[in-house]
Amino acid sequence: MNRVELKAIIDEQLANLEIVDVHTHLFPADFDGLLLWGIDEILTYHYLIAEFFRYSSLDYREFFRLPKARQAELVWQTLFLDRSPVSEAQRGVLTILNRLGLDVKSRSLEAYREYYRGLTLQGQIDQVFKLAGVKEIVMTNDPFDPQERAVWKRGTAGDPRFKSSLRIDPLMMNFPAAAEVLQGEGYNVTGDFGGNSAAEVRRFLTDWVEKIDALYMAASLPPTFTVDDNSLRSRVLKECILPVCREQGIPFAMMIGVKKLVNPGLELAGDSVGKAEIGVVEQLCSEYPENKFLVTMLSRENQHELAITARKYRNLLVFGCWWFLNNPSLVEEITALRVETLGLSFIPQHSDARVLEHLIYKWDHSREIIGRVLLEKYADLGATGWQVSAAEIERDLKQLFQGNFRAFVGR
Ligand code: HDL
Ligand code: ZN
Secondary structure (H helix, E strand, C coil): HHHHHHHHHHHHHHCCCEECCCCCCCCCCCCCCCCCCCCHHCCCCHHHHHCCCCCCCCCCHHHHHHHHHHHHHHHHHHHCCCCCCCHHHHHHHHHHHHHHCCCCHHHHHHHHHHHHHHHCCHHHHHHHHHHHCCEEEEEECCCCHHHHHHHHHHHHCCCEEEEEECCCCCHHHCHHHHHHHHHCCCCCCCCCCCCCCCHHHHHHHHHHHHHHHHEEEECCCCCCCCCCCCHHHHHHHHHHHHHHHHHHCEEEEEEEECCCCCCCCHHHHHHHEEECHHHHHHHHHCCCCCCEEEEECCHHHHHHHHEEEEECCCCCCCCCCCCHHHCHHHHHHHHHHHHHHHHHCCEECCCCCCCCCCCHHHHHHHHHHHHHHHHHHHHHHHHHCCCCCHHHHHHHHHHHHHHHHHHCCCC
């Protein structure tokens, strides 16, 4: 099979692929408005807000006090009309508009708003999943968010395409505040993790994993994350989180390297990145062989050592080119090093979609790049005389884009 034939097969298999998106911030339509969608949410995505303020001297608070539609107009003018939208987040907006069949050339925000006036949310969910080639997504379900807690207590019709994960950052990042929420929910915990707190935190975690049928538990963690100390964070992890994950047979997903709110004025856009210590991943995989760890790291500088660490521990599954790494040049670099180091034993990407329509651009862009990397690797095999078949390419892609995850979570 020559390169042209190979590319045609890979492109066809990628186009027919049913993706399981292992980390998003999306929700079904009946989650009380928690699902963001539509052109104004697309234009006020925090990635674009950070880029908007590269050019604007507007006071942060003044901007965020504006109605969402006015914020979107300012972003559209500043990042699209006043200068070419060449950044990845800017290009993503245009990919969405184009794939929705809108006239990108018109540059008419009013026309795009008119289009949305004719849509229903449920219809848009169906259309976006189809356009994006996504079969299922995993939500980020936060029991510490009162709005989301209320939805789970009330009960929802649910949507089989939306799977759950239990996100428990406050337990590790601000235990006293988390303890207050747990006390309010009837769990006998104290802010200093005293008394029967460990057992009660385990009961809380068990109750919620079962209530939402979580596929995994997750937390985002700072570059300084360590388990060597006797900190509250380490104790909650070792005495509560990891035991419940073992009992429930689910992975713990660690998203490591976030420096929260280095610029608080930017709100969600205010977080930054730092190189973390890979030793903490090694240590946990070593000391807890009965636990499964999904890990993604935010710093480019951590990627090679994370891939090497995954070679050492089969209870470690690396996933995604997260957040600041979700740019074409880095997705290509990281995917190539992972294929060269881990073969097909990793999850190449997740969308991290915060707005429904992000599924379209994030998967269009990543599928194209990952396909390009795989074309090179299959072509390299061909050069040795090894002939890979279309069925084998389909098998490999299915493993990368859903099989590895399903096997690791046991679903
Ligand atoms: O902690 C996380 O899950 C991150 O993905 C944050 O939500 C971040 O703001 C984000 O949306 N990154 O893409
Ligand atoms: Zn996220």
